Amino acid sequence: PVERKKQSNIISEEEAAQYDRQIRLWGLDAQKRLRGSRVLLVGLRGLGAEVAKNLILAGVKGLTLLDHEQVTEESRRAQFLIPVDADGQNQAQASLERAQLLNPMVEVKADTDAVGSKPDDFFFQFDAVCLTRCSKDLMVRVDQLCASRNIKVFCGDVFGYHGYMFSDLGQEHHYVEEKPKVVKGSNEANDGPEAKKPKVDPNETTMVKKTVSFCSFKAALEVDWTNEKAKNNLKRIPVDYFLLQVLLKFRTDKGRDPQPDSFAEDSQLLLQIRDDVLETMGLSSELLPNTFVSYCFSEMAPVCAVVGGVLGQELVKALSQRDAPHRNFFFFDGLKGSGVVDYFGSK
Amino acid sequence: MAKLVGPLRKELADSLSSCRVLVVGAGGIGCELLKNLVLTGFKNIEVIDLDTIDVSNLNRQFLFQKKHVGKSKAQVAKESVLRFCPSANITAYHDSIMNPDYNVEFFRNFQLVMNALDNRAARNHVNRMCLAADIPLIESGTAGYLGQVTVIKKGQTECYECQPKPTQKTFPGCTIRNTPSEPIHCIVWAKYLFNQLFGEEDADQEVSPDTADPEAAWNPADAAARATASNKDGDIKRVSTKEWARSTGYDPVKLFNKVQLFKDDIMYLLTMDKLWKKRKAPLPLDWTEIHHLESSQEEACGTGLKDQQVLGVQGYAQLFHHSVETLRSQLIEKGEGAELVWDKDDPPAMDFVTAAANLRMNVFSMNMKSRFDVKSMAGNIIPAIATTNAVIAGLIVLEALKTLNSEFDQCRTIFLNKQPNPRKKLLVPCALDPPNPSCYVCASKPEVTVKLNVHKTIVQALQDKRFKSGLETNNNKFLSDFGIRNGSRLQVDDFLQDYTLLVNLIHSEELEKDVEFEVVGDAPDKAPTPSVPEEGKNIANGNKDSAQPSTSSKAAAEDDDVLIVDSDEEPSSSTMEASPESSNRKRKHHGTDTDDAASKRKRLDQQPADDDEDIIALD
Numbered sequence: 001p002v003e004r005k006k007q008s009n010i011i012s013e014e015e016a017a018q019y020d021r022q023i024r025l026w027g028l029d030a031q032k033r034l035r036g037s038r039v040l041l042v043g044l045r046g047l048g049a050e051v052a053k054n055l056i057l058a059g060v061k062g063l064t065l066l067d068h069e070q071v072t073e074e075s076r077r078a079q080f081l082i083p084v085d086a087d088g089q090n091q092a093q094a095s096l097e098r099a100q101l102l103n104p105m106v107e108v109k110a111d112t113d114a115v116g117s118k119p120d121d122f123f124f125q126f127d128a129v130c131l132t133r134c135s136k137d138l139m140v141r142v143d144q145l146c147a148s149r150n151i152k153v154f155c156g157d158v159f160g161y162h163g164y165m166f167s168d169l170g171q172e173h174h175y176v177e178e179k180p181k182v183v184k185g186s187n188e189a190n191d192g193p194e195a196k197k198p199k200v201d202p203n204e205t206t207m208v209k210k211t212v213s214f215c216s217f218k219a220a221l222e223v224d225w226t227n228e229k230a231k232n233n234l235k236r237i238p239v240d241y242f243l244l245q246v247l248l249k250f251r252t253d254k255g256r257d258p259q260p261d262s263f264a265e266d267s268q269l270l271l272q273i274r275d276d277v278l279e280t281m282g283l284s285s286e287l288l289p290n291t292f293v294s295y296c297f298s299e300m301a302p303v304c305a306v307v308g309g310v311l312g313q314e315l316v317k318a319l320s321q322r323d324a325p326h327r328n329f330f331f332f333d334g335l336k337g338s339g340v341v342d343y344f345g346s347k
Numbered sequence: 348m349a350k351l352v353g354p355l356r357k358e359l360a361d362s363l364s365s366c367r368v369l370v371v372g373a374g375g376i377g378c379e380l381l382k383n384l385v386l387t388g389f390k391n392i393e394v395i396d397l398d399t400i401d402v403s404n405l406n407r408q409f410l411f412q413k414k415h416v417g418k419s420k421a422q423v424a425k426e427s428v429l430r431f432c433p434s435a436n437i438t439a440y441h442d443s444i445m446n447p448d449y450n451v452e453f454f455r456n457f458q459l460v461m462n463a464l465d466n467r468a469a470r471n472h473v474n475r476m477c478l479a480a481d482i483p484l485i486e487s488g489t490a491g492y493l494g495q496v497t498v499i500k501k502g503q504t505e506c507y508e509c510q511p512k513p514t515q516k517t518f519p520g521c522t523i524r525n526t527p528s529e530p531i532h533c534i535v536w537a538k539y540l541f542n543q544l545f546g547e548e549d550a551d552q553e554v555s556p557d558t559a560d561p562e563a564a565w566n567p568a569d570a571a572a573r574a575t576a577s578n579k580d581g582d583i584k585r586v587s588t589k590e591w592a593r594s595t596g597y598d599p600v601k602l603f604n605k606v607q608l609f610k611d612d613i614m615y616l617l618t619m620d621k622l623w624k625k626r627k628a629p630l631p632l633d634w635t636e637i638h639h640l641e642s643s644q645e646e647a648c649g650t651g652l653k654d655q656q657v658l659g660v661q662g663y664a665q666l667f668h669h670s671v672e673t674l675r676s677q678l679i680e681k682g683e684g685a686e687l688v689w690d691k692d693d694p695p696a697m698d699f700v701t702a703a704a705n706l707r708m709n710v711f712s713m714n715m716k717s718r719f720d721v722k723s724m725a726g727n728i729i730p731a732i733a734t735t736n737a738v739i740a741g742l743i744v745l746e747a748l749k750t751l752n753s754e755f756d757q758c759r760t761i762f763l764n765k766q767p768n769p770r771k772k773l774l775v776p777c778a779l780d781p782p783n784p785s786c787y788v789c790a791s792k793p794e795v796t797v798k799l800n801v802h803k804t805i806v807q808a809l810q811d812k813r814f815k816s817g818l819e820t821n822n823n824k825f826l827s828d829f830g831i832r833n834g835s836r837l838q839v840d841d842f843l844q845d846y847t848l849l850v851n852l853i854h855s856e857e858l859e860k861d862v863e864f865e866v867v868g869d870a871p872d873k874a875p876t877p878s879v880p881e882e883g884k885n886i887a888n889g890n891k892d893s894a895q896p897s898t899s900s901k902a903a904a905e906d907d908d909v910l911i912v913d914s915d916e917e918p919s920s921s922t923m924e925a926s927p928e929s930s931n932r933k934r935k936h937h938g939t940d941t942d943d944a945a946s947k948r949k950r951l952d953q954q955p956a957d958d959d960e961d962i963i964a965l966d
Contacts, residue, residue, distance in 0.1 A: 009650045016652050020403045024723060025491050025730030028652055046386075050737065057406055057733040074353075080382050080431045098431075102409055160354045238771075260353060298354035301386035305379065305741030310773070313492075313734040324766060330773065334745050337759050339774030341767040 011035075015105065019059055027178075030320035031059065037319040038062040038125060042115045043132030044091045046299035047158045049079035050308025051130055051315070052099050055106075058316050062107040064126070065099065067092035068114035078299055120145055128152040128315055133257075136221065136248040143168050143217040152318040155217060156311045159247050159257065160296040161334035162240060163307035167314055167325060168214045175321045176207045214328055215345035221245065223344050226282040234287075238340045240331035242288050245281075246274045247296060258297045267293040295335060303334040310339070355388070355748075362751055363388040367456055370394040371444050371473055372463030373420040375731055376487055378410040379740030380463055381424055385432040387744055393457070395440040395449075396421040401692075407733035445472050454480035459750055461485045461743055467512065474499065474507035478789050483750045485743050490729045494739040494763040498746050498779060501789065503755050509783035521560040524553060526622055530708055530716050534724050537703035538689060541696065545674050545687040562622055629710045632660070654719040660709050667702035670695045691726030700725050738763055742774070755779075798853045799864035801827040801835075826852075 011028065015035075023031050037060045041052055044067040055063055069075070069091050076082045079095070086094035092110040100108045115131070116138055123129060123146055131139050131154065143153045147168045156165040181204040224230060250266075250273055251257055258266040270293050275285050310330050317323045326341045333339075352360035368389060370380055373396035384392055398420050400411045410427035411420070419441035428437060442448075445468070454460065454476045462484065464470050470486065477484040477499065484499040486507055499506050522528070523536050539552035658666070673695035678685050689696050697718065704725075705715040722728065742761050749757045759776035767773045784790050804826050831837075833854035858865060 011652055013653075016654070017402045018405050020406070021728070021731045022406050023652070024719075024728060025732060028655065053409055054734050054737060057409060059406075077353075078386070080386060082431070084431070084433060101412055103405075104413075294356075295354075300354045300745075302383050302741040302744035305383050305737050305744075306774075309734040309737035309741065312737070313732075316734070326767070326773070332774070337742060337745060337761045337774060337776040338772060339763075340771050341773050342771050 015059070018103075018105070022058070026316075026320060026322055030316075030322040033320045033322075034059050034061075034316060036061055037127040038064075039315065039319070040064050040066060040123065040126045040129045041132075042066045042130065042134060044079070044081070044095045045075055045133060046078040046301060046304035047156055047163070047308050047311075048132045049081050049095065050304050051132070051156070051312050052081065052095070053102060054308060054312025055315060056099060056102040056108065058312070059103065060106055060319065062109065063099075064109045064111055065092040065095055066111040066113065066115055067095075068112060074298075078301070078304075115142070123151065124149060126151055128154065128319055130154040130156065130311070130315060132156050135252050137252070140216075140218045140221075147171075147214075147216060152315070153217070154311060154315060154318075156307055157247070158299045158303050158307055159243075160298060161300050161303055162243060162296055163303050163332045163334070164240060164244050165307060165311040165314065165326075165330040166217060166220065167318070167328055168216060169212070169318055169325055171213050172211055173214065173318070173321075173325065174209065174211050175317070175323065175325065176209055177323060178205045179208050180204075181206050210324070212325065212327065220328060220345035221248075234283075238331045238342055239288060240333060240340070241329065241342070241344060242278065242281075242283070243292060243296070244331075245277050246270065246288065249273050249277055258293075260297050263297065266297070270296070300334055303332065306332050306334070306339070353388070359748065359752065360388055363748075364390045366458040366751060367391040367393070368747070369454070369457045369460045370463055371460065371469070372396055372465070373408075373410075373424040373439075374398065374404065374463065374465065375407050375733075375736040376489060376740050376743075377420070377463035378408045378424055379733075379736045380461060380743055381410070381428050381437075383740050383744045384747075385428055385435045387748075390434070391436045393438040393440070394421050394424060395442055395444050396424075397441065397443040407731055407736055409733065444469055449476070451476060451479045454482055457482055459483055459485070459747055461747065462487060463740075464488075470507055475788060477501070478506055483755075485746050485750070487739050487743055489731070489735045489739050489763075491731070492735055492763075492765040494735050495760065496739055496742045496746060497760040498750060498755070498758040500750070500755050500758075502782065504758075504779040505782055506786060506789040508788040509780070509786040520551075520553065521557045521562065524555065524557040525560050525619070526562070526626060527707065527711050527713075528626070530704070530713055530721075531724050533704040533707040533711070533713070534700065534721055536707055537700040538725060540703055541687075541689050541699055545678055546689060547686050556619070558619075560619070560622070627712050630712065632664075632706060632710055652719060654722070655717045657715050657717045658705070660706070663702045663705040663709070663715070666698050667706060670698035670702055674699060691722055691728075697722060697725070735763065738774075797864050797866055798855045798858065799826075800856055800858060801825065801831050801833070801852065801854045802856075804863060 009032070011032065015031075016023070019031055039055055039060050039062070041048060041055070041063060044052065044065055048065075048067070052063060052065060067090065071082055071086045071089050071091050071094050073087060075091060076084070076087060076094075081095035081098040082091070083094065083098070090110070090112040092112055096108060096110040100106075115134065123142065126146075129142060129146055129151060131142060134142075134155070139155050143155075146153045147170050150170055152170070152173075153168040154165065155167075157163065225234075247257070247270075250270060253273070254266075254269070258270060271290060274288050274292075278285050278287055307330075310326075310332070314326055314330075317325050327343050329342050329344060331340050331342070355363075366389070368384065368391065370377055370384070370392060371394075373381070373394050377394065377396065381392065381394060396419070400408070400415045400418055400420055400423060402413065402416055404411060404420075405413060408420070410424045415423045419439070421439035421441050425437045425439035428435060460473065460477050460482055462470060462473055464473070465488075474484065474486075478501045481501050484507075485496065486499055487496045488494065498504060518532060518535060522532055523539065527533050527536065536554055539549075540554045542549055542552050543554055674687065677687060677695070681687070687696070689700070691697055701718045701721045704721055708715050716724075742763075746758055746761075749755070758779055760779055762775045762777070764773055764775065768775065782789050802825055805823055831852065833852065835852045837852065855865075
C-alpha cells in the first residue's frame with residue numbers, strides 16, 4: 001500500500017477476550033498489526049476456504065474473497081463455507097455469510113470478478129495477496145506488481161494428496177523474533193554482598209530485529225538445472241518442485257486442473273507433460289515416477305487443511321512482522337506426511 | 348488405473364461412508380477434525396466433550412460463535428457441521444469419556460477412535476479402552492505453534508503409556524513458604540492463601556513460614572528446637588488460617604499486616620537468619636506505611652491491554668483490599684460453612700491472586716507481574732491458535748485413512764515444528780515404535796507352547812533351569828517327578844526377572860527321534876529394538892485451561908530447586924513439554940533386548956551352562 005496504515009492503538013475488551021489465547025502466543029503488537037491489515041484472497045475452493053477461515057479467526061482488518069467461478073456440487077463439497085442450496089451462485093458470494101460469521105470483527109467482502117481482469121491498482125489497496133487456483137502467468141504478473149510495493153504475495157494450491165505454498169515478501173522483509181534474555185549465572189559460592197541482588201526472572205525475553213529477502217515467483221520457477229552445481233544438488237531437492245511445474249503447465253494448457261471424470265485422458269496428458277517439462281529442464285523423467293498421477297486429482301480436504309494452516313500462519317507472520325518466515329516454498333506430501341521448506345531462485 | 352471418487356480410490360471412498368468413528372473432544376483440534384472428516388467423506392461420526400463454550404475458544408474453535416457461549420461444545424459442533432454437510436450422521440455426547448457408560452462394548456462400535464483431548468487422565472483412559480477393545484487410536488496434541496500426531500494399535504505400536512511421560516512441575520513447600528525466588532512461587536503461594544482463607548483448606552497448602560525448613564537450621568538440633576517452640580507458641584499458629592480470618596471479619600488490613608502476609612510472617616521469616624545468608628532478605632510491608640509512600644503515577648492505559656499493566660505496590664495493596672472484601676461478600680452470600688473454588692475466570696478470585704502474589708514478589712524483591720502474566724501462570728494457560736490445530740487435524744485424517752486400510756506400516760508419528768529442522772523439514776514423520784514389552788498397560792505376558800515327554804525330559808534339559816530350591820540334584824530328575832504333566836504351565840523368569848515367559852507344556856510320547864521338544868505354534872516375537880527418533884519433541888499431554896494449581900508442596904526437597912514429582916492434582920492441569928532442548932521421546936533401552944524367545948529357543952538346544960534362570964511351576 002502507498003502509506004503504512006496507522007495502527008489503531010486501542011484494543012477493545014471484546015477483542016482482548018476473544019484473541020486472548022493468541023495474544024499470549026504472538027503478543028499484543030503483532031495482534032495490532034494484524035488488525036490493521038487488509039488481505040486479498042483469490043480462489044474459494046478447499047484451500048481458499050481454509051485460508052479464509054484462518055485469516056478471519058486471526059483477526060485481520062479486512063479480507064476480500066475474490067472468485068469468478070460458480071458453485072458446483074463438486075466445489076461445494078470441497079469446502080465448509082458454502083451452504084447446500086447455493087449451487088449456481090458465485091463461489092465468493094456464496095462463501096461470504098459463513099465467512100463473516102467466523103468473526104464479526106473482520107470486514108469480509110466478496111468480489112465476483114476474474115482476477116485476471118483486475119487493473120493493477122486494484123491490488124494496491126491490500127497489504128497481502130494470496131493466490132490460489134491461478135495460472136502461472138497470472139501469479140507471475142501479480143507477484144511482479146505487488147512485491148515492489150511491499151505487498152506480501154503468497155501462492156498456494158492443492159492437487160490431490162500434494163500441496164505447496166510460495167511466498168514473496170519482497171527484497172527487504174523486516175520482522176522481529178523473541179529470544180530469551182541472556183542471564184548471567186550467579187555464582188552463589190563466590191559472591192559476597194552481590195548475592196543479595198534481586199533475581200532476574202529467568203523467563204524474560206527480548207525482541208531481536210531481522211531482515212530477509214525474497215525472490216520473485218518467476219525467478220523461483222525458472223531455476224536453471226542444466227549447470228553442474230544444480231545437478232549435484234538434485235538429490236536434496238524435493239520432487240514436489242517438479243511436480244508443481246508439471247501441474248502448472250497442465251493448468252495453463254487445459255485451463256483447469258486434473259479432474260476425476262477425465263481421469264484416463266488427464267493421466268495420459270500429465271505423463272506427457274512430465275516428460276516435456278523435465279526434458280526442457282535437462283532432467284530425466286525418472287525424477288518423477290509415473291505413480292504420481294494417481295495422487296494429484298481433485299483436492300484432498302485434509303491436505304487443504306494442512307497447506308491452508310501453514311499458508312495461513314505465514315500470512316499472519318508476514319502481516320504481523322513477527323517470527324522468521326518460511327523461505328520460500330513449503331511442499332506437503334500427504335502420502336508421506338512430510339512437509340518441507342526449501343528455497344528456489346536467486347539467493 | 349484405479350477409479351477415483353474425488354481424490355480417493357473408490358474402495359477407500361466406499362469404506363469411509365460405512366465406517367463409524369469416535370472423536371473424543373470438540374475443542375481446538377476437535378472442531379477442525381470434525382470438519383476434515385465430513386469433507387473427506389466420513390459419514391458416521393460420534394463426538395463427545397464435557398465442556399461448554401467460552402469466549403476465549405472463539406479464536407480457533409470455528410464451529411462456535413459468540414452466541415453459543417455457555418452451550419455444549421459437542422452439541423453445537425454437531426449442529427454447525429450439519430449445516431454444511433446435512434447428510435452426515437453425527438451423534439453428540441455432552442459428557443465425560445471417563446463415564447463408565449462408555450465401556451469396552453461402546454468402543455467396539457467403532458472402527459477408529461481419534462483423540463482431541465487436552466489432559467493426560469482422559470488420554471490414559473481412552474488408551475486403555477482402545478487397547479481393551481482392540482480398536483486403533485489416533486492420538487494428537489498441540490500447544491502454540493507445535494503439534495504432534497501418532498497412531499496406536501494394540502500389539503503393533505507403542506501405546507500411550509509405553510513411554511513414561513514427564514510429570515507436572517511442583518515446588519517444595521519451603522520454597523513456597525519461606526524462600527521464593529521466582530514469580531511462580533509467589534503465585535502458587537497466593538493460590539494456597541486463597542484456599543486457606545476462602546476455599547477448602549488443604550494441609551499441603553500451608554502459607555505460613557515453615558519452621559521445619561532444613562535450610563533454616565544452623566544445626567539439626569536447632570531445627571527441632573524451632574519446631575517445638577513454634578508449637579508451644581502455639582495458639583496463634585495452631586488456629587487455622589480460616590478461623591483466624593473469620594475472627595477478624597476478614598479485615599483486609601489485619602490480614603495484610605498481622606498474621607499471614609506481608610508483615611508479621613515476613614518478620615518471622617527474617618528471624619530464620621541462615622536462610623538469608625546468601626539470599627536477599629525479604630522486606631516486610633506495612634499497610635499504613637504503604638499509603639504514605641508517594642504513589643507513582645500509573646501510565647494511562649492507552650496503548651496496551653488493561654490487564655498487561657504492572658501496578659505499583661499501592662495499586663496491588665488496593666487490589667488486595669478490594670478483592671478480599673468482594674470475596675468476603677461472596678462467602679457470606681453462600682452461607683454457613685461455604686467454600687469458594689478458585690477460578691481464573693472469576694474476577695475477584697483472579698484479582699486476589701494477582702494482588703497477593705505481587706505483594707509477595709515485592710517483599711522478596713522480584714519484579715512484579717501484570718494480571719495478564721499472573722493469569723497465564725496461575726491458570727496454566729497454554730496459548731493456542733487456529734492454524735496449528737488445522738494442520739494437526741489434517742494429519743489425523745490422513746493417518747485415519749491408512750488405519751482404515753489397515754496399512755499400519757504406513758502410519759507415522761508426525762511432529763509439527765515452528766521452524767524447519769536442518770533437513771528442511773517442518774513436518775517430520777517418524778516410524779512408529781513397537782510396543783514396549785514391559786509396558787504395564789499394554790504388554791501381555793508372552794507365552795509359548797512346547798510339546799515334550801514329561802517322563803523322559805529331565806529338568807536340566809529345559810534350558811538348564813534349576814528349581815527355586817536351588818538343589819542341583821534336581822537336574823537329573825524327570826519333569827514328571829515333580830508332578831509336571833500334560834497341560835502344566837511353567838513360568839520362566841529371566842535374569843533380574845525383567846522378562847517373563849510362560850511355557851505351556853503338552854505331554855507327548857510321539858516326538859521324533861532325537862527331538863527333545865517341539866515348539867507348537869508361534870513363539871513370542873523378539874523384544875523389539877528401540878529405533879532412534881528423527882526428531883524428538885513430545886507434546887506430552889496438552890493442557891486444559893485449568894483453575895487448579897499446577898503445583899503442590901508435597902515434594903520433600905533436598906535443595907531449594909524445582910523438583911519434578913508425581914502430581915496429585917486433577918487431570919486438567921497437566922503440562923506439556925515444548926522446549927526443543929528437552930526431547931522427551933526417550934527411548935527406553937530394554938535391558939532384556941537379547942533375552943527374547945528366539946535366543947531362549949537357542950539355549951534350549953545347548954548344554955547347561957551357568958544361568959540365572961529359574962523355572963517356577965505354576966500348576
